[in-house]
Every structure is written in structure tokens, then in C-alpha cells.
Amino acid sequence: xxxxxxxxxxxxxxxxxxxxxxxxxxxxxxxxxxxxxxxxxxxxxxxxxxxxxxxxxxxxxxxxxxxxxxxxxxxxxxxxxxxxxxxxxxxxxxxxxxxxxxxxxxxxxxxxxxxxxxxxxxxxxxxxxxxxxxxxxxxxxxxxxxxxxxxxxxxxxxxxxxxxxxxxxxxxxxxxxxxx
Numbered sequence: 001x002x003x004x005x006x007x008x009x010x011x012x013x014x015x016x017x018x019x020x021x022x023x024x025x026x027x028x029x030x031x032x033x034x035x036x037x038x039x040x041x042x043x044x045x046x047x048x049x050x051x052x053x054x055x056x057x058x059x060x061x062x063x064x065x066x067x068x069x070x071x072x073x074x075x076x077x078x079x080x081x082x083x084x085x086x087x088x089x090x091x092x093x094x095x096x097x098x099x100x101x102x103x104x105x106x107x108x109x110x111x112x113x114x115x116x117x118x119x120x121x122x123x124x125x126x127x128x129x130x131x132x133x134x135x136x137x138x139x140x141x142x143x144x145x146x147x148x149x150x151x152x153x154x155x156x157x158x159x160x161x162x163x164x165x166x167x168x169x170x171x172x173x174x175x176x177x178x179x180x
Contacts, residue, residue, distance in 0.1 A: 001028070002024075002028055002071070004070060007067075007070065007071040008067050010024055010025060011062060011065055011067070011071065014062060015062060015063060022059060025055075025058070025071070026055055029071075029072065029075050030051060030055070032072070032075075033051050033054050033055070033075060033079050034047050034048075034051045036076065036079050036140070036141075036145065037050045037051055037054070037079060037083060039140040039144045039145070040080075040083050040136060040137055040140050041083055041086075041087070042125065042128075042129050046086075050082060050083060050086060053082050053086070054075070054078055054079045054082050057078050057081070057082055058074075058075060058078050061074075061078060069154065073151065073154055073155060076141075076155040077154070077155045077156075077157065080137055080141075080155055080156055083137070084133055084137070087133055088133075123178060124174075124178065127173075127174050127177040127178055128140070128174065130177060131170055131173055131174070134156070134158075134166055135166050135167075135169055135170035135173065136170065137156060138152055138156065138163055138166040138167050138170060139166075139167055139170040139171070139174075141155060141156075142167055149163045149164060149167075152167075
């Protein structure tokens, strides 16, 4: 894992013309970006394309990086923006690839319990996929990535009160969808 100082140094080297150092950033954050994209978009087929677009956008945005926060926060912000723009322009309905979720066998529970868990997981992910984009993004960052409300506000470039509202509404909407 890169330290704050390492990140600053690598960004400066890239901006000074050492393009080879960009591969260090890609290697460090590629899996994290892909996982975040998957949690927000859900469709496994789009992940490589979206991840690649994030790193293209990051490369062109690096001169604007001001080192006030971690590079990872800057990358998450770009990821959220790229995913949002993709979803706006392509009007895609979020669908989840359930075969990727929880595919390890749970030998301590009966097959029936495992099927019930898989169905609950499928319903949850389907309901998350039906949330409005901003609600889904805030909820994913909070619930699956363990971001604080402050971090979410910074990544999504919105106020703290809007983050609170989005997560509250997302939870309420999920509850409605799951109790039907």
C-alpha cells in the first residue's frame, strides 16, 4: 500500500514526465476501482471498460490533484463521476451478476439455508440496483466500502447533509422494496 508521501512522490514523477510510474498507480488501485465499479454498476461485463476509463480520466486529471487528500480519494471521486456519466449517457439498468457473489460453498449450513441466503442476497442486490444513482453510490460507499459520511461527501462532491439524506432515503427505499 502506498503511503501519502509515496503517492505525492509518484504523482510528481509522472507529472515530470516519468510515464512508467503511472503503472504503479494502476497496479495499486486497479482492483479497488474495479470492485467499486462492480458494487455501483453491478454488470460484470462493463467493469473492465469502466475501470479503463477511470484510469484514462485519472491520467488527464493528475495535474489538478492538489495533495490535500489521499490519492485514493481522488481516484474514488473520478470513479464515481465516470460511473455516473456512463449511466446517464447510456441509460443502463443496473443488473447484478449473482454468480459472482457468495460463490463459496458454506459447508456448515444445509443446502436449503444456503439457497435462502443466496435468494436474500439476490433480492438485496436487485433492490440496490433499482435505487437512484446517487442513493446507490452513497449506500455502496458506506455499506460495502466502509467510507465515513465525510469521505462520501468528499468523493461525491456533495454536502454532508446530502450524504446523510441519500443514505437515509436509500435505506428506506431498500426496506420498502425488500418487504414487498
